[in-house]
Amino acid sequence: MSPSKAAIYNSAESETIKRGLCTPGTRQPQIDLLLEWARTPDSGKTCWMNGMAGTGKTTIAYTVCSQLERDCQLGASFFCSRTISACRQVKYIIPTIAYQLARFSLPFQYALSKALELDPDAQDRALGVQYQKLIAEPLAEVRSSLPEDFIVVIDALDECENEDSVSQILDQLLSSADTSLIRFLISSRPEKQIAHKMAGRLNGHDDTRLVLHDLDRSTVKADIEAYMRAELKEVPLTDAQWPLVVDCCGELFIYASTVCRYIKNAHETMSLKEAVNTVTTRGSNHGHEKTIDDLYKTLLGTAFGSPGLNDQDKKRMNDILQTVVCAMEPMSVNSIASLLRLDSGDRVGRLLAPLRSVLNVTKGTGLVTTLHASFPNFMLLSDRSTTLYCQPNMRHAAMAEGCLEVIESTEPNFNICALPSSYLFDLEVEGLDKKVSESISPGLLYACRYWSAHLELCQHSPRLMKRVRQFFLSRLLLWMEIINLTKYIRYATSIIQRAERWCIEQKVNEDLIMLVRDASRFVSVYANHPVSQSTPHIYASMLAFWPPSRPISGAYMSRTSGLARPIGMAMDRRQLALIATWKLSSDGIGSIGLTADGTRLVAPSENGIEVYDTATGESVASLTDDCAKKVYYVAISGDGTRVAFSQHNGIPYVWETRNRSMVTQLLPDGISGVSSIAVS
Secondary structure, three states: OOOOHHHOOOOHHHHHOOOOOOOOOOOHHHHHHHHHHHOOHHHOOEEEEEOOOOOOHHHHHHHHHHHHHHOOOEEEEEEOOOOOHHHOOHHHHHHHHHHHHHHHOHHHHHHHHHHHHHOOOHHHOOHHHHHHHHHHHHHHHOHHHOOOOOEEEEEOHHHOOOHHHHHHHHHHHHHOOOOOOOEEEEEEOOOHHHHHHHHHHHOOOOOEEEEHHHOOHHHHHHHHHHHHHHHOOOOOOOOOHHHHHHHOOOOOHHHHHHHHHHHHHHOOOOOHHHHHHHHHOOOOOOOHHHHHHHHHHHHHHHHHOOOOOOHHHHHHHHHHHHHHHHOOOOEEHHHHHHHHOOOOHHHHHHHHHHHOOOEEEOOOOOEEEEOOOHHHHHHOOHHHHHHHOOOHHHHHHHHHHHHHHHHHOOOOOOOOOOOOOOOOOHHHOOOHHHHHHHHOOHHHHHHHHHHHHHHHOOOOOHHHHHHHHHHHHHHHHHHHHHHHHOOOHHHHHHHHHHHHHHHHHOOOOHHHHHHHHHHHHHHHHHHOOHHHHOOOHHHHHHHOOOOOOOHHHHHHHHHOOOOOOOOOHHHHOOOOOOOOOOOOOOOOOOOOEEOOOOOEEEEEOOOOEEEEEOOOOOEEEEEOOHHHOOOOEEEEOOOOOEEEEEOOOOOOEEEEOOOOOEEEEOOOOOOOOOOOOOOO
């Protein structure tokens, strides 16, 4: 089912990003309110805890989850996080909840297994289909055997990518709240789209709302003092210093947390008086955002002003800081060293030391993460960070170039894991997992997975274009080996397609565009074919039988030896086979539509209409309204924003895919007879 286990509240990754319990004795009224709601089935199906950045939502939610699990009431949890890829994508929420419900209830587990037998790919479908197949239908089967008071907790929903997807998941969860057994505790910032959906649900229902930034100030400040005294118990602050340190934090727990980390780290390298003065010279008298911005500026200014740092050290510190902020997933100190061409992970660790008040380095794994989502927000907005601004365009260009350089310098550049024979499937190779871990470092894997994601976010430069060209001319097949051996081959097509889009948008030379397009076809055919079960067949089958007139053959065949070389008119005239095959519906499909850039495909399904990502085959949008049932004709606009559809001889409709609930009937009732449909 591909659940995101990292999103479970107390997962191993929770330590990496410093997620944990409230300090004993703090936030007790808020915790009690949420637990009282959870223990009272008649108190409503939905509870929304909201608060501005830094008000302690996640810590409260974690504490509530811990208590609910102790009381056997926690059905599932999903803690969203911008830091971890699988925790910021909405498509993982429902499969992860379903997975945990199956562990929570054996009857549900049985019903879910039957549902997956009927539709093994349900977890890859649109959110509406996911919810029906993985949660609603199994729940309906075992309704009588489940308790009435189990809770599903979803934290930090605002940290998920794509506002439309967040809106859609709320539509699914809230629209069925009255009939479903599940009761949801949802926490988020009061961002416009979420607030609108939640307000629509809470108004007129007996549901509960907790607004953390509207609480009594004295109570919050008392909790902050208790928290800080627990965190700084080993630091000999004087009676005169304590009120200064507590008062500077205002009512923001993230401010208090950051101040505590700074004082503990700074106390080792400077006098306690200097450390306290640094954080207390700026008061907490402004709005939340201004307050936290001032703190970050003070701490970073102090870090970069540390005595003994030369200009080169400061530049490297800044490179590390911006790399952590712009990374697609948490990177280890060794991976950062590889990407930035520094001596070692130890060198990175030493340069990170002054930044420990805003960054966290996990013991054991060495993963480096920001401590709070407010810090990347601060760094990536020039009007907030001013001279500390991380310009995304430039940093992503540097990271794309660094990734490509890591791949280019990898040795050996052929058969990286020394696989013994093309006669074996990868699964049959003895000790392959060990070979992979020894031959493919986390830094190299990061480079292979994300080089084009960084590329897509930066502008053209001659040096970067040269790196891209060199990759496709000499390292494409090695990259395919790495991606296949690490089991990320299903993402390979979309990785190359990002590079293809970048080349087209930046108007690079036509010969490079032709090379990249051919590489995209080559990778797609391999990734979607059973031949990908054996990595050596990148060469033995794919390259050997690729049409000799195509750019990939021209770039690589001359460097090979011992491969079959089929020749003749049949090879010269050979057309490419199907790139991929997907089963979209058990019913017949009367029509499909494709966007102008070929990235989105629309087709009728058993439950409505689906829009698919052509790179992965995953559904990215769905319409399940009654008017979308048993649709025969579909068409999609060139930019993918509108879908026209109708039943056979029925009334035509237009669906605005950006506003997933907006469907317009084109003709009045009683007028029908549509036999085809198209969008200009």
